Amino acid sequence: MAKGPIQFKTEEELELMRSSGKLLAQAHGEVASLVKEGVTPRQLDQRAEEFIRDNGALASFKGYKVGSSVFPYSLCLSLNDVVVHGFATDVPLKSGDIISVDCGVYYNGFHTDSAYTHAVGEVAPEVAELLRETKASLYLGIEQAVSGNRVGDISYAIQNHVSRKGYGVVRELVGHGVGRSLHEKPDVPNFGKRGSGPMLQTGMVLAIEPMINLGKKDVMQDKDGWTIRTRDRKPSAHFEHTVVVRKDKAEILTSFEHIEKAVQ
Template identity: 75%
Template sequence: MATGVILFKTEEEIDLMRAAGQLLARTHGEVATLVREGVTTRQLDRRAEEFIRDHGATPSFKGLYGFPYSCCLSPNSVVVHGFATDEPLKSGDILTVDCGVFLNGYHADSAYTYPIGEVSPEVRQLLKETEASLYKGIEQAVVGNRVGDISYAIQNYVSTKGYGVVRELVGHGVGAKLHEKPEVPNYGKRGSGPLLQTGMTLAIEPMVTLGKKDVVQEKDGWTIRTRDKKPAAHFEHTVVVRKDKAEILTSFEYIEKALQ
């Protein structure tokens, strides 16, 4: 998936990625206004694509490796790469919206998992703790640490709460290509992996399961679901490694406003 060497970004390139990240944040906010019972994921996908293109950008995912949609829309036990469908969302579902924006030659990538209607307390807690684990990982994305420090922080946080951490799918570098080096697993050892340095831009994205960590791929060749069919949550930000504190280029601000 990610090929070649780690590409370090200049501040000018980071400015372009920040603009892509802001548009992506606003796209997520636009989608969030529609997420509710009775809406189909195809409607959400269509709105995301319209909004991105109306603002002079293109959806990062559409056509990438042959993926047919602008967003990965993954309900319930689907971890990632879910297809848009005409099946309405119903109360008790959860839905991950994973989306990317390509603007002025650079990508931004982020994901958010929504509760639909009345969701069980244990599933609501899964969402809360998975989002918290994202920020635990981001705290470690500072100069002098290693990728394994991010991985360990995420794994340690969620595993102590009894959740599974998906192994087969990982975060990644991001920039002029959506998937760049290094891979950023959500499990690992402190002090292992590539050294984090100024100018590295990463998509950090914990994928956490209510049951076991094992996943299977559906016959469509894309959809990844938990083997035990239990729910999975997925939260993601695009960040820049900085000296004392990582800079987050994407945002959930517009989602949170829409959900108020």
């Protein structure tokens, strides 16, 4: 994924990242207010891009390159069995769908990254539970993002919570450092052993992002070169925050506050 050494942020740089995270949280709120039956993913994408640009920022994902392939949208919009990197389509959302909205903002020279999986209308009880438990695992992982711990402590906390529920933990995709580049070291898997991996130190900024499947862990990639979906075609949930490693308690730079207000 990312190359090079871990980038530690100064307090001045973290202040700039806070402003990026705040704008990202507001962009999520704008999108969340539109998520309902009959709305298309493309409409969500257009609203996010509009809002981000109107506020003097750029959507981190649009134009992002992997080899010769370029991501064409401002949001990764992943519906039902799509884990991540889904494309904005013109197919209207319907009751019972879930859709992960993954958004990145580049503002004041820094990226922040956050994702939230929405239920559309009435979803099956087991799917609603998948969303609740995946979100809970995110915060359990964040609790471990303190100096002196290791990346594996985050990974274990996430895996331990969701595995007890019988869910599949995606192996091929991981969280990551974030800052002047969208993807920086270290990688942050959602599975692992306590006490393993790089040491966490104050000033590291991590995008922690559980990607959890209702069924098995196995995934596949569509022919578009981006869309990742579950091999068994069962639903997948994705929640993500950008956080700063601190001495006693991680600082969350992004927020779900605007989302939760919009969906009340």
